[in-house]
Amino acid sequence: MPSIGTRPKHDMVQSHLAADLGDQTDWDLVLRESHHRMKNTLTLLGASVRRDLTRARPGEVSAAVDRFEQRLVAFGRLYQFLSNDEDLPAVSVATFFEGLCGAVSEAILEPAGIRCEAAIQDGMLPTSQCHRLALMLTELITNAAKHAFPTKNDALIRVDVFQRDGCWLCTVVDNGIGANGALQGTGSRILEGLARSIRAQMHGETGQDGTRVTIAMSAVAD
Numbered sequence: 108m109p110s111i112g113t114r115p116k117h118d119m120v121q122s123h124l125a126a127d128l129g130d131q132t133d134w135d136l137v138l139r140e141s142h143h144r145m146k147n148t149l150t151l152l153g154a155s156v157r158r159d160l161t162r163a164r165p166g167e168v169s170a171a172v173d174r175f176e177q178r179l180v181a182f183g184r185l186y187q188f189l190s191n192d193e194d195l196p197a198v199s200v201a202t203f204f205e206g207l208c209g210a211v212s213e214a215i216l217e218p219a220g221i222r223c224e225a226a227i228q229d230g231m232l233p234t235s236q237c238h239r240l241a242l243m244l245t246e247l248i249t250n251a252a253k254h255a256f257p258t259k260n261d262a263l264i265r266v267d268v269f270q271r272d273g274c275w276l277c278t279v280v281d282n283g284i285g286a287n288g289a290l291q292g293t294g295s296r297i298l299e300g301l302a303r304s305i306r307a308q309m310h311g312e313t314g315q316d317g318t319r320v321t322i323a324m325s326a327v328a329d
Contacts, residue, residue: 200229224264
């Protein structure tokens with residue numbers, strides 16, 4: 108199994124502390140940008156399908172169509188996790204994030220030859236917090252899949268969600284080439300807005316052995 112280093116590295120993402128859970132401007136921005144990100148994710152699906160069908164020989168077209176159907180189903184599962192249509196006030200952290208990681212892996216990572224490992228501690232969180240964390244984790248995983256593995260040799264992304272010292276800690280770690288400088292652009296705005304909306308802190312570090320981003324928020328719901 109490829110290793111993911113944990114030695115100190117230079118900062119990539121500045122820490123963010125939420126200012127106001129009720130900041131409607133921030134949340135409207137998050138929703139717009141998140142929908143934009145979902146469109147980009149669907150574009151990845153289209154590119155994957157075109158690649159499969161272009162490479163497929165006449166006798167392999169049926170198998171390529173079957174893979175396309177499986178990915179559509181996986182994207183549907185992923186969208187369901189991100190759509191926040193649950194009526195329950197709280198959900199199981201383990202059930203929710205294990206399902207999310209499975210959907211992200213099947214829809215995005217496996218077609219790119221990237222493995223995903225997840226270690227999730229169980230507990231309960233408000234449904235809205237779970238869905239906003241899901242948006243953050245999906246953005247971080249997608250960003251790693253897109254930029255961290257130009258050669259895709261033994262590519263691995265690991266997700267850990269656990270409680271420590273009264274906080275929920277969510278980490279996304281890859282064993283890729285490391286990032287150049289701070290996160291910028293649309294992805295950064297999504298992450299910052301979501302962090303503010305759940306009063307979370309976010310910190311990242313990167314180096315030659317990969318990138319780690321940690322999201323920390325209180326284990327006590329507001």
